Structure formats: structure tokens, C-alpha cells
Amino acid sequence: MPAVTQRLTEKKNILPEDIFSYNNDLFYECIKQAYGNDIAELFSFQAIRNAGLLLDTSCEDILLVLQQESDDIDALKKMCCFEVAGNKYQVKLGVKLTINNLIQSLKLKQEQKQIKKRKRYSNQGLASNTNSVTPLNQAQTQDTLTPLESTLSSSLTTNISFIQSTSTPMQRKLDELGHTADIEERIDRRWVIHNDAERACLEQGIDYFLAINKSSINTYTCVLSCKCHARFKLPRFGKENNLVHGEISSSNQSKTLHSVATSSGIESQQVKKAAHTTTSKRIRPQSDRHGVIKKRVQNLTPNTMDILQLTELTDDMMNSSHDDFNDFIETALNNDLYDLFRLQSVRDMSSLSSITVDELTAVLSYDIVELSSIKRILGFVSTDGKFHLRIGFRVTLQRLISLIKSKTNSYDNLIQQFALLLFILGGRNCYEFLRLNLPAALPHISNVELLMRNNEQRILECEFRFQLIKEYYQSNNCNYVLSSEDATRCISRIDYVAQSNIFIGFSSYLVN
Structure with a gap:
């Protein structure tokens, strides 16, 4: 029974897939077409300018304004309420049900979006592992590397330190997850704009693949591959630089995402032409209902960063x-x-x-x-x-x-780095001893372990990352590296010969 209820809810959910990117007039226009002018005017009066604000409020809080006595809300009361005896107003039941249904639909859509992203990240890991074991000659014959414009390909790796020196604080991306999510969101948005197929969006890991590499100095390199085996190199997207100037993306990167969405949608377009039946005609009015919105999305350039x-x-x-x-x-x-x-x-x-x-x-x-x-x-x-x-x-x-x-209430970044260094050099017991004797001075040991896991610099056996070491030490102007090897699996014991003053049992030297 819950599965049937969920399918009915999804069927009645007439909101666009990118509703969370709508702001101000575009959001009000969408609400007006989907739910009515009275709901749109109520949201406009309450300064609810995007769908994210509805997730943090309730229907009762929104309708609370109708209980006040003011000349500014008389017109709004006549739209959303009945006038009863004693110059009082009663909110219409349909208004309450509509707002509750809208909030539930938005929460469901957000939950589905989060589940979809988690699946994409898992598929991305599988896809990257599959691509890593592909023979070189096969990759060269099947995948055609398509470079973008010279200005785009010249910035395949973007240094975080350079971004920090040239951009304002609120314009910075902190992790590669935001970079991945942004590319996926804009591909889905362009798919919705240029396609009327029943599929809501493209699936990362099925219709296209994203491979993002990150070094220790926060340098990103992204390769975008589509179903036709064409590959595009992308720099770390400068969305934060475009927020103030009101640009969704650069022209070159928009063309890339458009080509991926177009090439991935060839099969869906053919199926739609072949299945142009009565069923498709019944679906058409629902897509036409948001035709005006889709045209406005095409010219939409958000100029604000949502605090939510x-x-x-x-x-x-x-x-x-x-x-x-x-x-x-x-x-x-x-x-x-x-x-x-x-x-x-x-x-x-x-x-x-x-x-x-x-x-x-x-x-x-x-x-x-x-x-x-x-x-x-x-x-x-x-x-x-x-x-x-x-x-x-x-x-x-x-x-x-x-x-x-x-x-x-959180620790400063320098304190976190000091705690991480203390934990690595001193060990678990030393860190716990200092933390207990310095109350509230150091974060809990579980937080330090979480910080280490989030650093994404795990050391794997038999994996040599010489280029990563080279980039890191070049950034620190260091030419010498001291490394050690854990050889406990292959060395059973170490013997010391006093006559010759040498140790016997170590592994042989590496000859470069």
C-alpha cells in the first residue's frame, strides 16, 4: 500500500525537475501555473522566493499572516479566505490542502534527488574503476578525446591557492562533490529544457560518466564522457565566479554540456517519434503546461547565491x-x-x-x-x-x-590542522592525554579521525603516486623526499652482525 501511495504522489507531482533553481518571478510563475494565482500571491506576500524556503516552514506558519488585521492583506484575504460573521475570515480548505501538498511534494523531490546523487557517486566509483583497467589501445580506439577551446583546455587544472587570491570568500567551492553535483545539475537542466521525453533527467554512470581527480594541493581535473564515447576535458567549474556576474556557465562549457545532453538523448528522441500515439498526446498538455517556464529558464541567469x-x-x-x-x-x-x-x-x-x-x-x-x-x-x-x-x-x-x-561553536581550521598533526606524530594515547588535560582546547578524537577520512588522501598498497608527491613538494619548494616502507609481510626478522656492524634482513635498495 505505501508503494501505491508513493506512485500516486509522484504522478500528481507536476513540479519541474529543477524547481529548486527557480527564484523570484520564475518561481511565482511556476506556482501560479501549477497551483493557482492565490497560492502564488500568498507566497509573494510572504517573501517565499524559492522552494528551499518552503522546506523550512509549515502551512500553519504561512497562513498565520491571514489572522492579522491590516489593509495590506485585505485583497489577499479575499482570495484565500471566506468572510464570516463579525468581520472575520476563515481560510479555505483547498488553500490548506494545496500548500500541504506542495510542501510534501518538495520534500519528496528533495529526497529523490539526494538518493539519485548517492547512486551517482557510487556509480561514479564503479565507472572510474572500470575505466582504470581498460587497456590503453582500446581506450584510444573507442574514445575520441575532444578538446574544448584553447582558453578552456589551458585551465584543466586550477590551483586553489590562485582561486583564493582572486575570488571573494563567498565565491569558493570547497570540495569536488560540489563540482560533480554542479555538472550533473546543469546537464539535467539542459536536458529538461531541450527535451520533452518522459525521462526526467540523464543518469550519471549510464548515459554519461564523470571522472574527477584531486591532488593534495586541491587541483581538480575532470573528464566528461558520453554514450557515444566522446570525451571532454573540463576545468574546475568557476560557478562561484559567475554568481555575482549572473552567468550560469561559460559559453564553451555550455556547448559541451549541450552536446552531451544532445548525444545522450538521441535514443530517447527516436523512441518518442516512434511512439507518437494517443498516450503521448495525453502527456503533451502536461509538458506544455510548463512551456512558458522552460522558455524563461533558457534565459535565466541567477545572480544570487542561496543561503539555504x-x-x-x-x-x-x-x-x-x-x-x-x-x-x-x-x-x-x-x-x-x-x-x-x-x-x-x-x-x-x-x-x-x-x-x-x-x-x-x-x-x-x-x-x-x-x-x-x-x-x-x-x-x-x-x-x-x-x-x-x-x-x-x-x-x-x-x-x-x-x-x-x-x-x-566549531574549532578553527588551524587548530584542526594542529590536532591532526599531533595525532599523527604523537599517536592516539598522546593525543588523548593532552586533550584530557587541556579541556576544550582540542577536538575529540573521533572528530580527528573523521577529519583524516575526509582528507581523501588514503595510502593504498602497491599504488605509487609520484606525480602527486611531485606536485605537493613543488608547491612547498622542496626537492628531497624521505620515504619509508612497511615490509613486515616479507621480512620475518632482522639480525645484527656485530663483527661487521651491519643489519641483515632488510629488503634490497631501489635502483632508479
């Missing part, structure tokens, strides 16, 4: 102040909230760790003529004179403050 997609603030973000802080607020939030921070003279990020949303917006409760414009944007004033902040802005501010507070 951030899981952690970097150290540079936490230490930002003045111009850097203003740039982050304007980029990660929006201009309306940026005006609020400027009005309150908040100049640095760390100062937000000791305040709440109510304290930040307390100035809007005063009757000041200069604040009338920003009060109309961020909220509304009820008949009793109280100011009410729109729930979309409240959720956004709560998310920012929670990220800041969680960051202040």
Missing part, C-alpha cells in the same frame, strides 16, 4: 567585515535584507553570533518615517501598530544566524 544551500560558512566568510561582509549579504541573501543590515550598521559577520532575528528587526517596530519604505518591503503593520516580518525573510535570517552560531 550552504551547509557551512568558511573561515573567510566568518572573518569578513565592511565591504566583504556587505558583498556576502548582498550576494547570499538579497538587496532588501542588505538594506536592513546597512540600516542597523552591522559591519562584520562574527557580531551576528550573539543576536536573534527579533533583535535584528526590532528597529522596524518603531514609528519612524524614514523606515516606512523598508517596512513595506520586509513586512507589514497590522491595525494594532505591530510590525510583522514576512516569513520568507525570517527563515532566511534564521538560516544565516544558525550557520554563524554553528561555526563559532
Whole structure:
């Protein structure tokens, strides 16, 4: 029975696959076409500008605004409520059911997206292992390496230190998972735009393959392969550089992703032409329902970074102040909230760790003529004179403050590196002894072990990574390497000969 219910829910889910990338007018247009003008106007009034905000709120919180008495919401009440005796309003049942259904559909879509990503990462590992054992002559005959433009191929490996010196803190990618997820998301988005097939998106590991290599100095190299055995080399995508300028991708990389989506969709296009029956005609109105949205997605260039997609603030973000802080607020939030921070003279990020949303917006409760414009944007004033902040802005501010507070409760990056070095050189017992005698000075030993696992520099037997060692020591300007070998499996014992003052039993020297 639960499986049947899930299939019915998926069938009724008429939201686009890339709904989480819609913002502002595009999001409202999608909600208007799918659920009605009343729901779209309610979300617009509550400053719910994207689907991510709906995941952090509830139907009751959204409809709470309709209980207030204000001239600003009279038109909204007439759309979403019944007027009963005593000049009171009762919310329509359909409005409640629609909002609850929308929130459940978004949660289901997010869960499916996470499951799909986990499968992609597992398939990526299998695909990389399969490609690694492919003979060289076979790879050369089957796979045709297609270089991109010279400007793109010249930057196949991007140094993190160079990015840090030329980009602002909020424009940085921290791991290769974000790089992989971004490529997959943009391939899926281009597939949805240019194809009306029943398949929602392409499958990584089936329709195309991604192979990403990372060195110890955070240098990335990505190879994108499609079903036709054509391969494309991609640099580490500069999405963070394009966020401020409002560009989804560079022209060269967009052409690459378009060619992959096109070549992977040849089979689906042929099947769709062959199966152009009554069933396909019944499906057509559902795709045409979002025809306007798809055309607008084609020209969409998001110019903001969603704060709801951030899981952690970097150290540079936490230490930002003045111009850097203003740039982050304007980029990660929006201009309306940026005006609020400027009005309150908040100049640095760390100062937000000791305040709440109510304290930040307390100035809007005063009757000041200069604040009338920003009060109309961020909220509304009820008949009793109280100011009410729109729930979309409240959720956004709560998310920012929670990220800041969680960051202040964690250890600094330098302390984590020192703890990792102490654990490696001193051992487990030494580290635990120092941690117990220095309360709260060092992270727990389980966190140090987790930090080592996340470093992604595991040493595997019989795997020699000389190029990785060369890159690392070139970055540190070092020409000598001292290495050791664990030969306990092949050396049973070591004998010392006192007459000749030598040890017997070691393995032979490596002759280069």
C-alpha cells in the first residue's frame, strides 16, 4: 500500500525537475501555473522566493499572516479566505490542502534527488574503476578525446591557492562533490529544457560518466564522457565566479554540456517519434503546461547565491567585515535584507553570533518615517501598530544566524590542522592525554579521525603516486623526499652482525 501511495504522489507531482533553481518571478510563475494565482500571491506576500524556503516552514506558519488585521492583506484575504460573521475570515480548505501538498511534494523531490546523487557517486566509483583497467589501445580506439577551446583546455587544472587570491570568500567551492553535483545539475537542466521525453533527467554512470581527480594541493581535473564515447576535458567549474556576474556557465562549457545532453538523448528522441500515439498526446498538455517556464529558464541567469544551500560558512566568510561582509549579504541573501543590515550598521559577520532575528528587526517596530519604505518591503503593520516580518525573510535570517552560531561553536581550521598533526606524530594515547588535560582546547578524537577520512588522501598498497608527491613538494619548494616502507609481510626478522656492524634482513635498495 505505501508503494501505491508513493506512485500516486509522484504522478500528481507536476513540479519541474529543477524547481529548486527557480527564484523570484520564475518561481511565482511556476506556482501560479501549477497551483493557482492565490497560492502564488500568498507566497509573494510572504517573501517565499524559492522552494528551499518552503522546506523550512509549515502551512500553519504561512497562513498565520491571514489572522492579522491590516489593509495590506485585505485583497489577499479575499482570495484565500471566506468572510464570516463579525468581520472575520476563515481560510479555505483547498488553500490548506494545496500548500500541504506542495510542501510534501518538495520534500519528496528533495529526497529523490539526494538518493539519485548517492547512486551517482557510487556509480561514479564503479565507472572510474572500470575505466582504470581498460587497456590503453582500446581506450584510444573507442574514445575520441575532444578538446574544448584553447582558453578552456589551458585551465584543466586550477590551483586553489590562485582561486583564493582572486575570488571573494563567498565565491569558493570547497570540495569536488560540489563540482560533480554542479555538472550533473546543469546537464539535467539542459536536458529538461531541450527535451520533452518522459525521462526526467540523464543518469550519471549510464548515459554519461564523470571522472574527477584531486591532488593534495586541491587541483581538480575532470573528464566528461558520453554514450557515444566522446570525451571532454573540463576545468574546475568557476560557478562561484559567475554568481555575482549572473552567468550560469561559460559559453564553451555550455556547448559541451549541450552536446552531451544532445548525444545522450538521441535514443530517447527516436523512441518518442516512434511512439507518437494517443498516450503521448495525453502527456503533451502536461509538458506544455510548463512551456512558458522552460522558455524563461533558457534565459535565466541567477545572480544570487542561496543561503539555504550552504551547509557551512568558511573561515573567510566568518572573518569578513565592511565591504566583504556587505558583498556576502548582498550576494547570499538579497538587496532588501542588505538594506536592513546597512540600516542597523552591522559591519562584520562574527557580531551576528550573539543576536536573534527579533533583535535584528526590532528597529522596524518603531514609528519612524524614514523606515516606512523598508517596512513595506520586509513586512507589514497590522491595525494594532505591530510590525510583522514576512516569513520568507525570517527563515532566511534564521538560516544565516544558525550557520554563524554553528561555526563559532566549531574549532578553527588551524587548530584542526594542529590536532591532526599531533595525532599523527604523537599517536592516539598522546593525543588523548593532552586533550584530557587541556579541556576544550582540542577536538575529540573521533572528530580527528573523521577529519583524516575526509582528507581523501588514503595510502593504498602497491599504488605509487609520484606525480602527486611531485606536485605537493613543488608547491612547498622542496626537492628531497624521505620515504619509508612497511615490509613486515616479507621480512620475518632482522639480525645484527656485530663483527661487521651491519643489519641483515632488510629488503634490497631501489635502483632508479
